[in-house]
Amino acid sequence: MRLRPPVLDKYRKQLMSKTAQSETKKAANKRPELGPAMSGSEILVACLEREGVETIFAYPGGASMEIHQALTRSKKIRTVLPRHEQGGAFAAEGYARATGRAGVCMATSGPGATNLVTGIADAFMDSVPLVAITGQVPQAMIGKGGFQETDIYGMTLPVVKHSYLITDINDIPRIVKEAFHIAQTGRPGPVLIDLPKNVQQARTQPVFPKEVHLRGYHADRHASDLELNEIIGLIQKSERPVLYVGGGIITGNASAELFRFAETTQIPVTTTIMGCGAFPETHRLSLRWLGMHGTAYANWAVNGEFVHRKSFTEPMQRIAPGADLLLAFGVRFDDRVTGKVEKFCETGTIVHIDIDPSEINKNKPANLPIVSDIKYALGRMVEMLEEQPLEKKFTAWHEQIASWKERAPFAYRVTDEVASSHHMRDHLKGKENEVILPQMVVELLYELTQGDAILTTGVGQHQMWAAQYYKFKHPRQLLTSAGLGAMGYGYPAALGAKVAFPNRQVVDIDGDGSFLMNVQELATAHIENIAAKAIILNNQHLGMVVQWEDKFFEGNRGHTYLGDPENRKQIYPDYVAMAKSFNVPSERVMYRKDLRAAMQRMLDSTEPYVLDVIVPYTEHVLPFIPAGKTVADMIWKV
Ligand SMILES: Cc1ncc(C[n+]2csc(CCOP(=O)(O)OP(=O)(O)O)c2C)c(N)n1
Ligand SMILES: [Mg+2]
Numbered sequence: 001m002r003l004r005p006p007v008l009d010k011y012r013k014q015l016m017s018k019t020a021q022s023e024t025k026k027a028a029n030k031r032p033e034l035g036p037a038m039s040g041s042e043i044l045v046a047c048l049e050r051e052g053v054e055t056i057f058a059y060p061g062g063a064s065m066e067i068h069q070a071l072t073r074s075k076k077i078r079t080v081l082p083r084h085e086q087g088g089a090f091a092a093e094g095y096a097r098a099t100g101r102a103g104v105c106m107a108t109s110g111p112g113a114t115n116l117v118t119g120i121a122d123a124f125m126d127s128v129p130l131v132a133i134t135g136q137v138p139q140a141m142i143g144k145g146g147f148q149e150t151d152i153y154g155m156t157l158p159v160v161k162h163s164y165l166i167t168d169i170n171d172i173p174r175i176v177k178e179a180f181h182i183a184q185t186g187r188p189g190p191v192l193i194d195l196p197k198n199v200q201q202a203r204t205q206p207v208f209p210k211e212v213h214l215r216g217y218h219a220d221r222h223a224s225d226l227e228l229n230e231i232i233g234l235i236q237k238s239e240r241p242v243l244y245v246g247g248g249i250i251t252g253n254a255s256a257e258l259f260r261f262a263e264t265t266q267i268p269v270t271t272t273i274m275g276c277g278a279f280p281e282t283h284r285l286s287l288r289w290l291g292m293h294g295t296a297y298a299n300w301a302v303n304g305e306f307v308h309r310k311s312f313t314e315p316m317q318r319i320a321p322g323a324d325l326l327l328a329f330g331v332r333f334d335d336r337v338t339g340k341v342e343k344f345c346e347t348g349t350i351v352h353i354d355i356d357p358s359e360i361n362k363n364k365p366a367n368l369p370i371v372s373d374i375k376y377a378l379g380r381m382v383e384m385l386e387e388q389p390l391e392k393k394f395t396a397w398h399e400q401i402a403s404w405k406e407r408a409p410f411a412y413r414v415t416d417e418v419a420s421s422h423h424m425r426d427h428l429k430g431k432e433n434e435v436i437l438p439q440m441v442v443e444l445l446y447e448l449t450q451g452d453a454i455l456t457t458g459v460g461q462h463q464m465w466a467a468q469y470y471k472f473k474h475p476r477q478l479l480t481s482a483g484l485g486a487m488g489y490g491y492p493a494a495l496g497a498k499v500a501f502p503n504r505q506v507v508d509i510d511g512d513g514s515f516l517m518n519v520q521e522l523a524t525a526h527i528e529n530i531a532a533k534a535i536i537l538n539n540q541h542l543g544m545v546v547q548w549e550d551k552f553f554e555g556n557r558g559h560t561y562l563g564d565p566e567n568r569k570q571i572y573p574d575y576v577a578m579a580k581s582f583n584v585p586s587e588r589v590m591y592r593k594d595l596r597a598a599m600q601r602m603l604d605s606t607e608p609y610v611l612d613v614i615v616p617y618t619e620h621v622l623p624f625i626p627a628g629k630t631v632a633d634m635i636w637k638v
Pocket of ligand 1: 460461463487488513537539
């Protein structure tokens with residue numbers, strides 16, 4: 001091949017128009033780039049750097065140590081060593097949920113890889129962008145049952161958005177680029193990359209692509225004006241519209257558009273737990289979140305108000321009608337929201353917008369289903385409404401909602417059950433006015449952080465109280481394992497969020513059971529200097545299961561006590577001593593008078609911190625709609 005002399009090139013450029021020049025520049029930017037000869041492991045790290053990865057949560061082993069060796073030479077990537085691969089996966093998720101960018105975790109083959117599975121499943125259920133990398137035994141050993149071989153590709157198939165087993169070193173750059181693209185676009189989700197050891201060790205000159213070409217993958221879809229006009233027509237005809245919005249608003253970066261749409265139309269907004277913060281919960285149009293433990297008024301607004309029935313077989317008697325139009329945007333009609341799905345918004349017209357066509361008509365048939373990016377759809381509808389404003393004001397509907405809100409806010413009190421509980425006898429010596437209810441702790445945290453903290457949670461009662469008593473003003477403020485409901489999520493997720501936002505207050509509100517499931521991450525926090533805080537709402541029980549035992553099994557305890565049955569007066573295990581053994585400062589609070597100062601000390605600490613708050617186990621999370629039941633079965637009076 002003959003090369004053109006550079007002088008000629010310069011001359012050609014002078015002759016070209018400005019636009020043509022910029023077109024050529026653009027084309028050059030898109031041209032793949034040839035790198036120097038490197039090992040597969042080094043290529044992988046170079047690809048991660050090109051994707052802008054700043055942090056990877058990675059635990060080494062025989063099948064991934066080559067990649068760790070390459071990581072030690074990276075000047076751009078911080079490698080955080082979690083103390084369990086599950087902690088690493090949850091931390092990567094926490095990072096992703098807090099930032100919107102893909103979190104990255106890595107493990108060795110076999111047990112390392114299987115320890116990532118819960119995190120991958122969690123990311124799948126909650127649509128979190130995650131790239132999970134696993135080392136694999138050498139290709140020649142695959143299928144031979146060699147040491148630490150598991151088919152992680154096969155095992156994770158039902159819980160990934162996509163996955164790869166790399167068999168050719170030359171594919172690494174394309175695959176990594178695709179993996180990040182798939183994880184972060186459309187409906188986000190987890191992508192697995194399994195990389196056999198011989199591919200890590202092979203050498204080649206990599207070609208780094210600048211673009212992704214994926215046939216049949218359409219991440220960007222836009223509703224037509226015709227469809228959006230139809231929605232506006234339905235709003236015009238409606239008397240009682242409700243916006244039911246979820247995590248899709250947050251992942252679709254559509255909060256600002258939702259805000260404008262709600263204010264323009266004056267339609268009240270309820271969110272799912274995944275959608276907490278998508279619309280400011282302090283706004284007068286906010287109904288907070290709905291479903292099993294959501295506000296009574298959000299549930300009534302969607303379904304109507306009914307006479308409370310004592311048995312599930314009694315007929316349902318409606319007192320007041322609910323929504324006649326439900327705008328379900330970026331939600332998936334999860335059973336924790338709908339209860340008995342046939343009865344959910346039974347009398348309303350349902351408009352469902354989702355970016356993922358597989359969600360349409362999956363759980364609940366929609367009258368008007370639309371596949372679209374929600375940011376686009378909301379933004380365009382606002383434009384249309386500015387051109388032709390709505391005539392409706394929905395005054396009567398707002399009055400009805402205001403009276404529901406006044407009647408049934410989230411509420412708690414020291415009940416007789418609490419007063420006569422073991423907790424009172426064993427720990428508080430009957431000093432009722434000193435008892436700390438879990439709800440109070442969250443309320444106080446809200447006050448002391450002015451509602452600006454990033455919260456993570458475990459799974460259980462404490463998770464529901466965290467979501468109920470903290471009012472979320474912004475998206476990405478509540479990071480919680482919603483769809484999978486994975487205990488142990490809270491603290492590692494807090495580490496991930498704190499790595500992403502070192503200057504923000506990140507607090508894990510955890511249960512004693514959940515915290516214990518990944519307590520080893522206190523070591524990661526201390527050694528890596530990640531000042532994430534944890535508040536344990538320590539009720540010495542698997543509280544949420546206890547609540548169900550109380551409701552459905554006459555309080556018979558089926559292995560739900562976490563303390564020492566031989567010594568109920570002792571708080572067991574001793575989290576304060578445990579935290580101290582990790583060199584993490586910690587304090588226990590038993591009495592209300594000590595709570596405020598102790599919490600302030602925790603917030604002021606520049607180190608990770610554990611605040612062990614002892615609370616009664618007898619509290620129930622209210623409101624409560626039993627699983628698969630209806631709003632007529634909702635218990636909401638304290
Ligand atoms: C990994 C895992 N195992 C079991 C469960 C079932 N489960 C749901 S809530 C709960 C109790 C959680 O106890 P704790 O963390 O102390 O929170 P609390 O309800 O007491 O606030 C259990 C066992 C789960 N969600 N996740
Ligand atoms: Mg508990």
